[in-house]
Amino acid sequence: xxxxxxxxNDYDKAFEVRAAGAVHVFDSFECAIHRMAPICEHCxxxxxxxxxxxxxxxxxxxxxxxxxxxxxxxxxx
Numbered sequence: 523x524x525x526x527x528x529x530x531n532d533y534d535k536a537f538e539v540r541a542a543g544a545v546h547v548f549d550s551f552e553c554a555i556h557r558m559a560p561i562c563e564h565c566x567x568x569x570x571x572x573x574x575x576x577x578x579x580x581x582x583x584x585x586x587x588x589x590x591x592x593x594x595x596x597x598x599x
C-alpha cells in the first residue's frame with residue numbers, strides 16, 4: 523500500500539502522478555487536485571479544466587484573465 527501525500531491515507535489503490543520531474547502519490551483525484559491544480563489569480567478557484575495561462579499567470583477562464591488586465595485571450599469554443 524502507498525500513503526497519500528495530502529491526507530496520509532494508506533490505500534491499496536493509491537496512484538502516482540509524475541509532473542516536472544517529481545513523483546506524487548495520492549489516494550483520490552480530490553487529493554491530487556488539491557495538491558497539483560493551479561489557482562486562478564482572479565477568483566481563487568482551482569483550475570481543473572483547461573483554463574488559460576498568460577505570462578506565467580493562471581486563470582480559470584478568459585473572463586478572469588481580462589479582469590486582471592490580460593488582453594487577446596478567448597475561451598475555447
